[in-house]
Amino acid sequence: MVHPCVTLLTDFGTGDGFVGAMKGVLQRRCPGVAIHDITHEIAPGDIRAGAWALATAAPWFPAGTIHVAVVDPGVGTQRAGLAIRHCDQWFVGPDNGLLSLAASEPEELYELANPRYLQEPVSATFHGRDVFASVAGYLAAGTKARKLGPAVAAMERMVVPSTFRTDDGVQGEILHIDRFGNLITNIKASDVSGPGASVRFAGHTVLGLSRTYGDAEGSAPIVLVGSSGYLEIAVRDGSAARALGGEARVGATVLVVQSSGRETE
Amino acid sequence: MVHPCVTLLTDFGTGDGFVGAMKGVLQRRCPGVAIHDITHEIAPGDIRAGAWALATAAPWFPAGTIHVAVVDPGVGTQRAGLAIRHCDQWFVGPDNGLLSLAASEPEELYELANPRYLQEPVSATFHGRDVFASVAGYLAAGTKARKLGPAVAAMERMVVPSTFRTDDGVQGEILHIDRFGNLITNIKASDVSGPGASVRFAGHTVLGLSRTYGDAEGSAPIVLVGSSGYLEIAVRDGSAARALGGEARVGATVLVVQSSGRETE
Amino acid sequence: MVHPCVTLLTDFGTGDGFVGAMKGVLQRRCPGVAIHDITHEIAPGDIRAGAWALATAAPWFPAGTIHVAVVDPGVGTQRAGLAIRHCDQWFVGPDNGLLSLAASEPEELYELANPRYLQEPVSATFHGRDVFASVAGYLAAGTKARKLGPAVAAMERMVVPSTFRTDDGVQGEILHIDRFGNLITNIKASDVSGPGASVRFAGHTVLGLSRTYGDAEGSAPIVLVGSSGYLEIAVRDGSAARALGGEARVGATVLVVQSSGRETE
Numbered sequence: 001m002v003h004p005c006v007t008l009l010t011d012f013g014t015g016d017g018f019v020g021a022m023k024g025v026l027q028r029r030c031p032g033v034a035i036h037d038i039t040h041e042i043a044p045g046d047i048r049a050g051a052w053a054l055a056t057a058a059p060w061f062p063a064g065t066i067h068v069a070v071v072d073p074g075v076g077t078q079r080a081g082l083a084i085r086h087c088d089q090w091f092v093g094p095d096n097g098l099l100s101l102a103a104s105e106p107e108e109l110y111e112l113a114n115p116r117y118l119q120e121p122v123s124a125t126f127h128g129r130d131v132f133a134s135v136a137g138y139l140a141a142g143t144k145a146r147k148l149g150p151a152v153a154a155m156e157r158m159v160v161p162s163t164f165r166t167d168d169g170v171q172g173e174i175l176h177i178d179r180f181g182n183l184i185t186n187i188k189a190s191d192v193s194g195p196g197a198s199v200r201f202a203g204h205t206v207l208g209l210s211r212t213y214g215d216a217e218g219s220a221p222i223v224l225v226g227s228s229g230y231l232e233i234a235v236r237d238g239s240a241a242r243a244l245g246g247e248a249r250v251g252a253t254v255l256v257v258q259s260s261g262r263e264t265e
Numbered sequence: 266m267v268h269p270c271v272t273l274l275t276d277f278g279t280g281d282g283f284v285g286a287m288k289g290v291l292q293r294r295c296p297g298v299a300i301h302d303i304t305h306e307i308a309p310g311d312i313r314a315g316a317w318a319l320a321t322a323a324p325w326f327p328a329g330t331i332h333v334a335v336v337d338p339g340v341g342t343q344r345a346g347l348a349i350r351h352c353d354q355w356f357v358g359p360d361n362g363l364l365s366l367a368a369s370e371p372e373e374l375y376e377l378a379n380p381r382y383l384q385e386p387v388s389a390t391f392h393g394r395d396v397f398a399s400v401a402g403y404l405a406a407g408t409k410a411r412k413l414g415p416a417v418a419a420m421e422r423m424v425v426p427s428t429f430r431t432d433d434g435v436q437g438e439i440l441h442i443d444r445f446g447n448l449i450t451n452i453k454a455s456d457v458s459g460p461g462a463s464v465r466f467a468g469h470t471v472l473g474l475s476r477t478y479g480d481a482e483g484s485a486p487i488v489l490v491g492s493s494g495y496l497e498i499a500v501r502d503g504s505a506a507r508a509l510g511g512e513a514r515v516g517a518t519v520l521v522v523q524s525s526g527r528e529t530e
Numbered sequence: 531m532v533h534p535c536v537t538l539l540t541d542f543g544t545g546d547g548f549v550g551a552m553k554g555v556l557q558r559r560c561p562g563v564a565i566h567d568i569t570h571e572i573a574p575g576d577i578r579a580g581a582w583a584l585a586t587a588a589p590w591f592p593a594g595t596i597h598v599a600v601v602d603p604g605v606g607t608q609r610a611g612l613a614i615r616h617c618d619q620w621f622v623g624p625d626n627g628l629l630s631l632a633a634s635e636p637e638e639l640y641e642l643a644n645p646r647y648l649q650e651p652v653s654a655t656f657h658g659r660d661v662f663a664s665v666a667g668y669l670a671a672g673t674k675a676r677k678l679g680p681a682v683a684a685m686e687r688m689v690v691p692s693t694f695r696t697d698d699g700v701q702g703e704i705l706h707i708d709r710f711g712n713l714i715t716n717i718k719a720s721d722v723s724g725p726g727a728s729v730r731f732a733g734h735t736v737l738g739l740s741r742t743y744g745d746a747e748g749s750a751p752i753v754l755v756g757s758s759g760y761l762e763i764a765v766r767d768g769s770a771a772r773a774l775g776g777e778a779r780v781g782a783t784v785l786v787v788q789s790s791g792r793e794t795e
Contacts, residue, residue, distance in 0.1 A: 005562075061557055
């Protein structure tokens with residue numbers, strides 16, 4: 001029998017051995033299960049960044065994959081642990097919004113309440129090992145998810161800021177800054193149409209979209225459609241985040257102006 | 266035949282390709298063997314931190330697992346290489362104390378002296394590849410450990426500071442600071458008993474134990490029983506190491522006072 | 531059927547989920563394929579460092595291994611993607627020199643032009659996922675490389691500086707600085723012969739070669755033959771890069787003087 005694979009995403013770093021302990025529990029529960037690290041370098045407690053990375057990676061895995069994600073500042077408190085089915089994949093982690101971008105349309109939701117599938121005893125501070133890795137190992141080995149605990153109706157959701165129309169175009173904001181310093185917005189490519197469109201942010205106005213990072217001339221910022229389908233602001237062979245300084249932060253406004261008319265700023 | 270899995274722990278980082286070379290040797294010696302990274306981010310030469318991470322992770326893996334650990338400032342000198350059996354797992358690495366916390370009760374100890382199981386020639390500076398990965402690959406493929414070299418009676422051991430009783434309670438110290446800035450001590454939960462117990466460190470006195478990180482009020486430090494069973498000092502949604510500044514270092518004194526009596530400080 | 535294993539080397543970091551997306555595509559194309567991370571911590575756009583790490587790791591893997599390497603500042607521009615056979619391994623990545631140190635003697639070279647083996651549509655900014663991981667997954671699953679696109683005759687090559695003879699000896703330079711601060715040169719061990727040989731760099735003169743890092747006395751720099759067979763400059767229990775300061779940079783001159791004669795500097 002080929003087991004489904006398990007992915008891991010945490011804010012644990014690797015230097016303390018916590019991730020190793022999770023891998024050990026997975027191997028005990030499901031000997032030989034393949035484990036793929038997504039990342040362990042989410043900044044401590046940064047649920048938003050963890051949710052983003054999970055949503056970037058998870059859809060590309062095959063059906064059956066079990067994703068374990070742990071960015072969990074509320075570990076040991078009343079917040080529940082969940083196993084969620086979405087697009088025939090399973091997502092296991094705390095109910096704090098971390099899973100909600102990737103598993104946005106849950107088909108099944110269970111609270112991890114059945115002690116039979118947890119490490120005994122469950123520590124108050126390391127559910128990554130005692131709850132989430134344990135449950136994922138059982139799932140990988142063939143345990144039915146409905147045995148893990150009661151079905152629940154809803155989960156905590158992370159609020160993703162929406163774009164909205166202004167008199168002149170579409171206003172959005174920066175959602176994420178990636179390792180390369182690219183500023184990824186919540187504005188879809190389809191919001192920029194027509195040759196006259198321009199994008200305004202942090203005192204800059206960029207006319208039209210580039211296709212690749214290499215299309216930029218010099219160090220002026222460009223706007224292109226990133227690999228997730230949203231507009232991103234980039235600088236050739238450099239970091240837009242660094243080039244734009246303090247203005248390049250998550251939440252900063254980005255305005256797409258469709259025509260040459262005035263905008264309200 | 267299902268091979269046992271191999272774990273890797275080093276201070277190599279990953280940017281130079283050293284860890285990749287070790288993985289290659291493992292695949293050559295035992296095609297298809299599953300490799301699980303524990304960490305490669307131990308600070309260069311920090312044997313103590315490597316031993317800690319290995320001891321945190323290894324016990325959770327199943328019997329048969331082969332752990333390769335390399336933090337080895339004495340590479341190429343007279344220090345021996347070892348394969349140690351402990352709790353039906355194997356530990357392979359330099360004889361410098363690195364393995365001694367995880368493999369604390371060796372059932373078998375062999376010096377890696379048989380050149381048949383080493384890379385030929387053995388470089389003077391990269392035993393991770395030429396000795397330890399090579400040997401681990403042979404072990405994973407079924408080689409008997411007694412063929413690796415002569416049995417030896419003892420290994421270098423890392424000294425872990427003991428706690429001791431004072432007139433008023435138990436005195437211990439900080440053993441490790443984790444990624445979250447939690448300060449992990451050598452004091453067992455059972456050393457704190459009774460409602461009047463308090464914990465003193467770095468000019469702070471904390472009354473009683475909290476159960477979770479979330480139990481803290483504001484930014485005052487709390488003390489709780491960590492996932493390894495020892496007392497740790499934490500700050501809610503923050504880093505105790507940062508909050509306590511220079512006093513929060515490995516080796517700093519922590520005092521558990523059992524009653525309201527005087528203590529000798 | 532046992533699939534060959536796939537290695538990954540990128541400058542993506544892991545925090546954004548890009549590497550996870552590549553692993554997902556690989557699992558979709560070739561369910562169960564083993565994936566081994568070489569590194570994702572190459573500095574953004576540093577093709578030279580990526581080529582170095584790949585050349586350090588790849589030769590140790592068994593025949594059949596498929597190496598995917600992506601350090602690709604020109605993504606989406608006219609630069610081609612390649613699959614290269616070298617020593618019965620496959621190398622998949624951009625044609626920008628990144629593969630040229632490891633796959634230095636190509637036996638077959640194909641341009642990745644056949645859309646059937648790419649993610650549909652191919653994004654302009656993430657060929658790691660849409661081109662290279664996709665192609666590697668097909669290769670791992672058994673697709674013949676000649677189906678990937680037209681055979682090509684040559685690839686971009688990274689220029690590795692040569693050593694040259696001077697009146698007194700051999701002049702080379704620093705090629706790479708590793709995590710430990712060791713300075714790795716392009717001078718072969720065989721260029722240093724005779725008991726009178728000395729090595730000059732950054733105002734220092736070191737007489738003779740040491741065998742191990744532990745051979746150094748105090749904090750004076752030593753020269754030894756590193757694990758790749760080239761001379762490297764090291765400091766015991768410390769970083770030569772830090773000890774030598776600004777002089778210890780990639781490209782800095784290193785001179786091996788064979789006798790006690792004068793050298794021209």
